[in-house]
Amino acid sequence: METVTITMKNPPALYLEADNVSPDAFAGKTAAQIAELHVHEGNVTSTLGKYFDVSGNAGATAVDTKIIVKGDVKKVKYLGFKMSAGELVVEGSTDLYAGAWMTGGKMLVKGNAEGFAATAMKGGELVIEGNAGNYLGAAYRGDWRGMSGGKILVKGNAGSDIGMYMLGGEIIVNGNVDVHVCTHAEGGKVIIKGNAKSKVGGQMVDGTIYVFGSIDTMMPGFKPAGEIELEVDGVKAKFAHYIGDMGERHKKKKGQIVYANLYKKI
């Protein structure tokens, strides 16, 4: 695997849209060619090389390419946009749309990621060592197809609206989350190791949520369905089981109505 390192040398006055920073866009290019790729600051289009030092050549394909992003990229959007393979490591914190629409490969953010990370993710793995913003693994605005595959791990806290319209895949948040988890979801699995606030599973059709900590306000549409012993992400514990959202439409499978499941650790 070849490694390309890009280091911020000339931070933008506004915000930078760097949707070409992905193993797919870098693949098969030399450092000089990578420096010529487009970035956008507002309505001005310029090159990656204007803002970043680029060293190292990319591999022949995305699979053989690893990118390391160094320096202050707190004002850089779209890192890892639509990546399908390879690796991307952001050494600090980054702005909106980290790993948005990714379909494969591994992305690691060592700091925080702002909103819309892993929007409509289809595959691959995104690890955020700090905190994630709002709309983690959610659908893009107006779309009804959210995250459908892959895995997201947030070691810190996450914001509101995580897993909105989720169809599949897995989100694990080690910390706490804000309001609205899996709104409108029709599949997938979300594990919250910390606390959740309210509106957990609102309008949920299908899918599963596990909450290890507290939930401030339960949705009235989630009906108690007993207690159950489960092993979740390596932890064995007793969970209170709820099914819902009883107000929402549900599919039938083999004559049985399929509800979404919410498990809260006792």
Add this chain to the structure above:
Amino acid sequence: MTKTVTDVICPFCGTLCDDLEVVVSDDGKQLLEVYNACVIGTEKFLHSQSKDRVTRPRMHQPDGTWKEISYDEAAEYTAQMLAKAKKPLMFGWSSTNCEAQSVGNEIAEITRACCDNTAATCHGTSLIAIQDIGLPSCTLGEIKNRADRVIFWGCNPAHAHPRHMSRYSIFPRGFFTGKGQMSRKLIVVDPRVTDTAKMADVHLQVEQGKDYELFDALRVAFKGEWLPDFVAGIPKEKIREVADMMKSGRFGIIFFGMGVTQSLGKNHNIDAAIAVTKDLNEYTKFSIMPMRGHYNVTGSGEVFGWQFGFPYAVDLTRGFARYNPGDTSTIDLLVRGEVDAMFTIGSDPGAHFPISAVKQFAHIPSVCIDPHLTPTSGVSKLHVPVAFNGVECGGNCYRMDNVPIDCRKVVEPPEGMLTDEQFLIKVRDRVKQLKGAA
């Protein structure tokens, strides 16, 4: 001698009343009296006659004073500011006509700006929900003639849309609602005992920030499923009673306002409200309508939708329209420091935005186009006063139910004053020269 102009449209709120009578002087230069309007609408008409009105553009000087400049100089400053900026923001549009909005959109397209309207602080969240799950709606006329179940959720028309209740929603005697108020059941959902709530048959005093839960509980109640004893502070028996009351009507309408669009849950509250409406259509006929504030905020959404495909928060910086509130919405752009020029027209963000957003005005070039003296005009570098739309010039506007109504000119503006549209055309032509567009 005076003359009376009848059937005048009121350019204040989204109700867009069309039955005003205005008395003007014989030469058409002075507006003397206003009839049929609410107290706010009357004030809007009479304010155009105030003696201390600013009638020429003014530049803010470094020592805090204002220097009068010509409209040409103002257009030059505005065009230069927009043409030079990497990410200009053009905000407002809700208190001007659709013609001016359309010229503004041309400017936005040439300068690749972000454009947004006042939905940013009111019904933007409703627009998100409408895109997510649709909107079964109707016109205000249908409500007047048919509605026998009227729900006001998180809104207080007694104060915000004063003539809404008498013209459309509670009191009028319509074709199928011959007994007026007697033929309607009024349900108000509000954490406060408002003047609207005092008139209600049922007032659900929901706990603040728990509207989403209450909507969900109603949906559960329609299906007759299990409910917890209390939801959002309301006992389950009461929720079932209200659910039955809604189901038993012949034609129902949910009006909703800022109490649900801008409280916890935001777009999801409206999403759930629309879902409630959809569910009710299994049993009877139900509609839902946002209580739009500015008289032409709906029109701004229509014009953005027609020209760019999205109703607000449109980002044109990359040469094509993008829409994702949270990223492309005005308050986020300002608070995050994403824009380098601020253009405001027909609205007052200085009075309604969070202070952290308003503070950004100080760091970037800014223009405010507004007939009034407002907090926004006060903090902007350039203030361009214009003729009052709907009083001193006509133009197309959209009522809250998306019905277009042409506003009328009833009185002449002070001599030499331009309208929004005339000033924007000057700016557009100069921007075209600067950007080399044909």
